[in-house]
Amino acid sequence: MxxxxxxxxxxxxxxxxxxxxxxxxxxxxxxxxxxxxxxxxxxxxxxxxxxxxxxxxxxxxxxxxxxxxxxxxxxxxxxxxxxxxxxxxxxxxxxxxxxxxxxxxxxxxxxxxxxxxxxxxxxxxxxxxxxxxxxxxxxxxxxxxxxxxxxxxxxxxxxxxxxxxxxxxxxxxxxxxxxxxxxxxxxxxxxxxxxxxNRDVILKNQNVLDAFLLNSLFGSIAFFAIMFLLFQSIFTWATPLMDAVEVSLGAIAQFITGFVGNGVVSDFINDAIFGGVGSFLVFVPQIMVLTFVIGLLEDSGYLSRAALICHKPLSFFGLSGRSFIPYLSGHACAIPAIMAARTIESPRKRLITMMTIPLMSCSARLPVYALLIAVLIPTDVYWLGLFNMQGVAFFGLYFFGIVTALAISALLSRSTITEQEKTEMPFIIEMPSYRLPHWKPLGHRVVNSAVQFIKRAAPVIFVVSLVIWVLGYFPLNASLEDSFLGTIGHFIEPIFEPLGLDWRYGVAILMSFLAREVFVGALGTLYGMEGADENISGLAAQILNEGLPLNTGIGLLLFYVVALQCVATVATLKGEIGNNKLSWGLYGFYGLLAYALAFVANVVI
Structure with missing residues (x-):
């Protein structure tokens, strides 16, 4: 050919x-x-x-x-x-x-x-x-x-x-x-x-917008406003779609189990399929909204301006303005973001950027955040009477991940610098023309983000849900705590007790070290099995009915902000960095740091 x-x-x-x-x-x-x-x-x-x-x-x-x-x-x-x-x-x-x-x-x-x-x-x-x-x-x-x-x-x-x-x-x-x-x-x-x-003709309108968006004061205010609205939109725009998915899944589950009747098959469909995989699917609309908003920023030409605005503050932490683009991309998925760090000319800054990208809250964390925030913060609470507090909490989690990444970047950049890196090239980035997004590719990208996320996560969640269900269902007629799964859970429970978590959360966290989104499916299966005789309801409502202490919930959120629970990301880091020990060392370091933060939150708050 x-x-x-x-x-x-x-x-x-x-x-x-x-x-x-x-x-x-x-x-x-x-x-x-x-x-x-x-x-x-x-x-x-x-x-x-x-x-x-x-x-x-x-x-x-x-x-x-x-x-x-x-x-x-x-x-x-x-x-x-x-x-x-x-x-x-x-x-x-x-x-x-x-x-x-x-x-x-x-x-x-x-x-x-x-x-x-x-x-x-x-x-x-x-x-x-x-x-x-x-x-x-x-x-x-x-x-x-x-x-x-x-x-x-x-x-x-x-x-x-x-x-x-x-x-x-x-x-x-x-x-x-x-x-x-x-x-x-x-x-x-x-x-x-x-x-x-004539360049002046092209630049005339562009310069008017740049005079505002690149202004040291107004540009910075606009940048933080845009980033804040980005994370607000994840909750506010996606909520109707999430409610529709949850209601649809509940109706489908009741329709199917009505034909099957009571028994092992019915319990498996309710607990493993709709309790595990179904609980995870509810949060897919948020991933679509996140992809849509980031796509708007990319296609409009604003991201290059944001990179320029961020260059000076990022330089203080040993990074480049070009690090902003992989960082923002990391909020969708860490894997392409790590690859996007190739655009950074400095090998040192490129390495530091790649090592800290996993701290950006990717779409796999969205289901975990959304679940726990829905449990901890009522939907009708607003900040300043304007902004939904759930969205504010979302922004806070993303902001905490960024701050943690910058702090670690600063520590890494303070190590010995070679003479070659002291004479690095100046930061140069092209300012593309402002353009309206091309809606057809953007729409395809939004749909594709959901499809790819489901394709990647659903098989893993299904297998984990199946394993949890089998271990929790047998021996027959035994309670969940006396099942094989309960025995395993109680064995590892001492590890998670300092975090204020019982054995069920311990099992869900342990399973989610393969991929973060597994946490929601695993927990959905466990809660579904406990309430197998009840009507199907949302996982957040089930956890809320039981009660999750605020300090424990905050600690769990901080754990998922920091922990590097994605084997695919570790493999990508290994491929880009070329150092197997360093890649798995980051996996262990972020895991220990996450545990420490969850412990402090549980004890102090």
């Missing part, structure tokens, strides 16, 4: 174009460092390969190094038939710096190249146009004008890529050789002077 290599600078719309051509629901975001892995998809009978965005063939960051190394390897592949370089029409000069280097590299590998000028819709909005044929002649290669957002020119581009014999493209040997970055910069300026839109 023929291969087409897609390359370009960050923020040129390459990933969205890749999605439109292949039909894949790929993550698309308007900030540097999203596509840190090589992606591929099939366009009819051609394989399209999407490379991470890079500004130059001289790599500065880990993701650029990945892109350049893989690009050289793919250029040597006989199946590679074309290099497709994507240009940003609103920032043509910057795009051409890399494009000209890529063209030279393709020439050396005897591979044809074609260019795609994206964001043509924005040029039309400002009344600007240029001669595509003339630019094609000057570059010595075909040039196509498209809008990946509005689909303008996509059909024509796809037809050209599938129908052309790439070897008949104009010869590149007529072009002036690009032997250095300075040659590429000089040539890109010449071309931009002929074809690019």
């Amino acid at each position: 023929k291969k087409i290599l897609m390359v370009g600078k960050p923020n040129c719309g390459k990933s969205l174009l890749f999605n439109q051509l292949t039909g894949l629901r790929q993550k698309v975001a308007n900030y540097p460092g999203v596509t840190v892995e090589i992606k591929s998809g099939v366009m009819d009978n051609v394989e399209l390969i999407d490379f991470p965005g890079t500004y130059s063939l001289n790599s500065l960051s880990k993701d650029e190094e990945v892109a350049i190394n893989q690009l050289n390897a793919k250029l040597a592949d006989d199946d590679t038939s074309l290099v497709l370089c994507v240009l940003d029409a609103t920032r043509l000069e910057r795009s051409l710096v890399f494009a000209l280097q890529a063209q030279q590299l393709a020439t050396q590998a005897s591979k044809p190249i074609a260019f795609v000028v994206n964001f043509i819709d924005e040029l039309k909005r400002f009344g600007h146009s240029f001669d595509i044929d003339a630019l094609s002649h000057d570059l010595g290669a075909p040039v196509y004008a498209v809008s990946a957002r509005d689909l303008d020119g996509i059909t024509e581009l796809k037809q050209a890529l599938l129908a052309k014999d790439y070897q008949t493209y104009p010869s590149l040997s007529r072009q002036t050789p690009i032997s250095s970055v300075s040659d590429a910069v000089k040539r890109s300026r010449e071309l931009a002077s002929k074809y690019a839109i």
